[in-house]
Amino acid sequence: MSIKKVMVIGAGQMGSGIAQVCAQAGFDVLLNDMNEVAIDKGLANIEKLLTRAVDKERITAEEKENTLNNLTKSTQLQDAKSCDLVIEAVIENMDVKTKVFQQLDEITPKHAILASNTSSLPITEIAAVTKRPDQVIGMHFMNPVPVMKLVEIIRGLQTSDETYQAIENMTNELRKTPVEVNDFPGFVSNRILMPMINEAIYTVYEGVATPEDVDTVMKLGMNHPMGPLTLADFIGLDTCLYIMEVLYEGFGDSKYRPCPLLRKYVKAGWLGKKSGRGFYEYN
Numbered sequence: 001m002s003i004k005k006v007m008v009i010g011a012g013q014m015g016s017g018i019a020q021v022c023a024q025a026g027f028d029v030l031l032n033d034m035n036e037v038a039i040d041k042g043l044a045n046i047e048k049l050l051t052r053a054v055d056k057e058r059i060t061a062e063e064k065e066n067t068l069n070n071l072t073k074s075t076q077l078q079d080a081k082s083c084d085l086v087i088e089a090v091i092e093n094m095d096v097k098t099k100v101f102q103q104l105d106e107i108t109p110k111h112a113i114l115a116s117n118t119s120s121l122p123i124t125e126i127a128a129v130t131k132r133p134d135q136v137i138g139m140h141f142m143n144p145v146p147v148m149k150l151v152e153i154i155r156g157l158q159t160s161d162e163t164y165q166a167i168e169n170m171t172n173e174l175r176k177t178p179v180e181v182n183d184f185p186g187f188v189s190n191r192i193l194m195p196m197i198n199e200a201i202y203t204v205y206e207g208v209a210t211p212e213d214v215d216t217v218m219k220l221g222m223n224h225p226m227g228p229l230t231l232a233d234f235i236g237l238d239t240c241l242y243i244m245e246v247l248y249e250g251f252g253d254s255k256y257r258p259c260p261l262l263r264k265y266v267k268a269g270w271l272g273k274k275s276g277r278g279f280y281e282y283n
């Protein structure tokens, strides 16, 4: 099937990044959020990034204009009635996501594919609340979306080959690299990344080294672009804890137990960059 019109639900950092790359690839994009202020903020950020790309001669002024023209604000889920694909990027909460998918199942045309950008919730369970589980799939983009090349494509238990193929083709059109993954806790990316971050936190918790030194070891020793604690602050410590809980519960294996220091920071409201403090302080 051919995808032309896309709705992205959630105008936060991930949602606006996804909307940007879809619009840049020529798709007709509705950026949807219940909160109009959030959409304006998302669109302003997209414009800022595009202006920077023009200044650096990565794209032309015409490409910037075309991208902005491909983006439309939407505050009503009903607007999904004309879409071929909906990509949901709302908060990581199963109740919220299943409510959105139930509504989308009623609103969208029969042929539409419903995708979730969830970083760890089971696609199979989200799909099960719809009458089209074969057309539900995971499209897990990485942060920052305009920069990172990967999209993990997660097949739920009932996702059809046709749906998978359409999403793989679209991911290639976005100039991203698709990787096919089956639906298990944390998929591939977070099953590997989060235990590494959790272990880095244990290293600090047990007094082996300071956050700065742990990060330096991984940056200079392993050529990671960011140390694991800087990355944890960047992702959000609440998100890291949430994903560790999903792994711990999903596999029932103690190797995924979240570090007590991670829990303590989240309880203190030290959520990383977004709250001004995590393993580091931000002004």
Ligand code: CAA
Pocket (backbone or CB within 6 Å): 049, 056, 119, 141, 142, 143, 144, 145, 146, 147, 148, 189, 190, 193, 225, 226, 231, 235, 239
């Ligand atoms: N949005 C858009 N572009 C951004 C950006 C953002 N938030 N942050 C940085 N960039 C761009 C910059 O504009 C810059 O572009 P130019 O070359 O045009 O200047 C380019 O990225 C490089 O940025 P910087 O020079 O400022 O800094 P850097 O070299 O350290 O790169 C980084 C920044 C790309 C974020 C890099 O540090 C990196 O790759 N870090 C690791 C990111 C990562 O691991 N992401 C995955 C997180 S996990 C996830 O998303 C999944 C999940 O479920 C939790």
